[in-house]
Amino acid sequence: MMRESVQILEKKIFIKRDDLLDFGITGFNGNKARKFLSLLDSQYEVFVSFGGNQSNAMQVLAALAKARGKEFFYITSEPPKFLRTSPMGNFAFGLAHNVRYVFAPAGSRVEVLENLAREVFAQQYKRYGERALFIPQGGSEELAMRGMRELVRELCEMIESKASSDIAESKKSKALDSDNVWSRSGGNGGFAPIDDTQEQRSCNTIMLFITAGSGVSARSFVRAQCEMRRECDNGQCESKNAGDMELITLCCAGEIGGVGRTLCADFAFGSLQAEVWAMYHKLLAQGIEFDLLYDCVGFVLLERALEQGYFSDEDLAKPWVFVHSGGLLGNASQILRYERKFGVSFLHAQKIPHKKNPL
Incomplete structure (x- = not known):
């Protein structure tokens, strides 16, 4: 358009x-929707990813997961107190769309987030096998x-x-x-x-x-x-x-x-x-x-x-x-x-x- x-x-x-x-899913738009378009009709049951607490990729995956009945685990650093108290932006969107947040220590480097995300993915893989998908930060x-x-x-x-x-x-x-x-x-x-x-x-x-x-x-x-x-x-x-x-x-x-x-x-x-x-x-x-x-x-x-x-x-x-x-x-x-x-x-x-x- x-x-x-x-x-x-x-x-x-x-x-x-x-x-x-407009793919019929509120919040599923923009650059990140292009990246994750292939997941619209996928057979995956759970997504695991990581990144910042205001990530656009997180927002789009959250919208997709809720609309399609998937679980979505997202690993991010512990948000500041004001954001936990008064959620806003993509973080608030994630909470409203049932994102399973896993918090690393505040200020964690991206390597720490990725390692924790891979641990969470390993747990989910035991449950779901090939129906679990690990998504790198920002997609692939x-x-x-x-x-x-x-x-x-x-x-x-x-x-x-x-x-x-x-x-x-x-x-x-x-x-x-x-x-x-x-x-x-x-x-x-x-x-x-x-x-x-x-x-x-x-x-x-x-x-x-x-x-x-x-x-x-x-x-x-x-x-x-x-x-x-x-x-x-x-x-x-x-x-x-x-x-x-x-x-x-x-x-x-x-x-x-x-x-x-x-x-x-x-x-x-x-x-x-x-x-x-x-x-x-x-x-x-x-x-x-x-x-x-x-x-x-x-x-x-x-x-x-x-x-x-x-x-x-x-x-x-x-x-x-x-x-x-x-x-x-x-x-x-x-x-x-x-x-x-x-x-x-x-x-x-x-x-x-x-x-x-x-x-």
């Missing part, structure tokens, strides 16, 4: 609204492939539909409208008369932006895109436009390999940044809420890159599509943290200075 757009500096960016995905590429293939297919359908309508319109007018970013032929904003073959190629090429933490979604997207391109080359096309998307991965928690071009944050994942808080309000003022951990960081990286001239004229001439990762429940606790540090709002979108980042 892609019905809206935002603007960063002078660049219009279309939004693939994965936060609005194997689990994610079904959802990422679906994302590639949906984007390809969007490209084909938009290209067809643009070509039909251009044949009528003999010239492309200057507001039509899908068919722009040059970085200077001009439009040139071109034949149908060239026009089809221009329309069918997009810049796609996905935010990433561990990189599972980005790597599985690349795999799905490559698989579908090979299938098309072999005459088994599911989506003939699979190769017409250039992925830019917006890395929120460090460098990620194997995902094409990347823009990476130069601050710690989850740290409070004034420019991220300002970006949250800039985007909210344009009518769409994004999460503070991933998407708002991604837009900060895009804004920096635009300011520093990272993108070529060819890049800028293409339509840009940003995949909304969802995860909005997690904003409840994040907003409180930001308000305590920076105040209630940046609604006037004042300029927040940041370090120059050699992208």
Whole structure:
């Protein structure tokens, strides 16, 4: 679903609204629903996973487990007293959806959480055997492939539909409208008369932006895109436009390999940044809420890159599509943290200075 757009500096960016995905399960949407789509109709009886107490993956698995009558054990560090007393966000969602929380000591490292999760899984495996599933933090590429293939297919359908309508319109007018970013032929904003073959190629090429933490979604997207391109080359096309998307991965928690071009944050994942808080309000003022951990960081990286001239004229001439990762429940606790540090709002979108980042 892609019905809206935002603007960063002078660049219009279309939004693939994965936060609005609807599989008939409240809370099962966004990036993590893509990752766990293969579990919708699985025969597993129990899931075991681990991570933070406001994890988006935990929320989606909790929604799925309750809707399908599964048990879900989730290992996380002991939450702070205020969160235990007044649950909010994804933690509250998990409590309401019967998550079997197992708490490690407060501040436990991820290795401690994983070891405890594997102990819990071993116990459940004795009960359920192959019907028990251990899920790494944030999921895995194997689990994610079904959802990422679906994302590639949906984007390809969007490209084909938009290209067809643009070509039909251009044949009528003999010239492309200057507001039509899908068919722009040059970085200077001009439009040139071109034949149908060239026009089809221009329309069918997009810049796609996905935010990433561990990189599972980005790597599985690349795999799905490559698989579908090979299938098309072999005459088994599911989506003939699979190769017409250039992925830019917006890395929120460090460098990620194997995902094409990347823009990476130069601050710690989850740290409070004034420019991220300002970006949250800039985007909210344009009518769409994004999460503070991933998407708002991604837009900060895009804004920096635009300011520093990272993108070529060819890049800028293409339509840009940003995949909304969802995860909005997690904003409840994040907003409180930001308000305590920076105040209630940046609604006037004042300029927040940041370090120059050699992208």
